Amino acid sequence: MTQPTRLLFVCLGNICRSPAGENVMNHLLQREGLSGRFEVDSAGTAGYHIGGPPDSRMIAAGRARGVPMKGRARQVTVDDFAEFDWIFAMDRSNYRDLEVLKRKCNGPRAKLVLFCDFCEAHSQKEVPDPYCGGPEDFEEVLDLLEDGCGAFIRKWKSGELK
Numbered sequence: 001m002t003q004p005t006r007l008l009f010v011c012l013g014n015i016c017r018s019p020a021g022e023n024v025m026n027h028l029l030q031r032e033g034l035s036g037r038f039e040v041d042s043a044g045t046a047g048y049h050i051g052g053p054p055d056s057r058m059i060a061a062g063r064a065r066g067v068p069m070k071g072r073a074r075q076v077t078v079d080d081f082a083e084f085d086w087i088f089a090m091d092r093s094n095y096r097d098l099e100v101l102k103r104k105c106n107g108p109r110a111k112l113v114l115f116c117d118f119c120e121a122h123s124q125k126e127v128p129d130p131y132c133g134g135p136e137d138f139e140e141v142l143d144l145l146e147d148g149c150g151a152f153i154r155k156w157k158s159g160e161l162k
């Protein structure tokens with residue numbers, strides 16, 4: 001059996017964008033019959049919400065699209081760079097914080113990327129932080145995640161990413 005491809009979504013708090021990324025990706029993988037080929041997780045660069053559930057506004061926005069938001073917040077670690085294949089930073093600030101961690105990892109395996117590099121239907125370069133925003137900001141997060149996750153899966157299926 002081939003090892004599953006391990007994906008980690010990372011934002012600041014791990015209660016809005018990255019758990020949504022994890023759950024949107026799992027939802028799309030399930031629809032494609034690919035759940036067994038992947039392991040998906042999420043984490044935050046900060047530890048403010050460790051152990052907490054996804055933000056209630058993200059849960060509501062996900063529910064409206066049929067995507068249950070599961071998981072508990074944790075903080076990203078140096079070891080994640082040795083354990084995951086892909087690490088998706090939601091914004092440039094997350095990316096910079098992750099680059100610092102990656103440099104501390106002996107033998108990093110993960111490819112660190114800005115998630116929006118995978119988006120095809122959107123020109124945004126970052127998934128904006130919706131924490132202090134309104135419902136439309138949570139919708140934008142889901143729009144970007146569905147776009148980039150769908151494109152990632154298509155690229156993976158085509159063999160481009162292996």
Ligand code: 4NP
Binds near residue numbers: 012013017018130
């Ligand atoms: P996230 O959103 O990074 O998408 O989970 C945030 C959640 C919490 C905070 C900031 C952003 N906070 O400052 O507590």
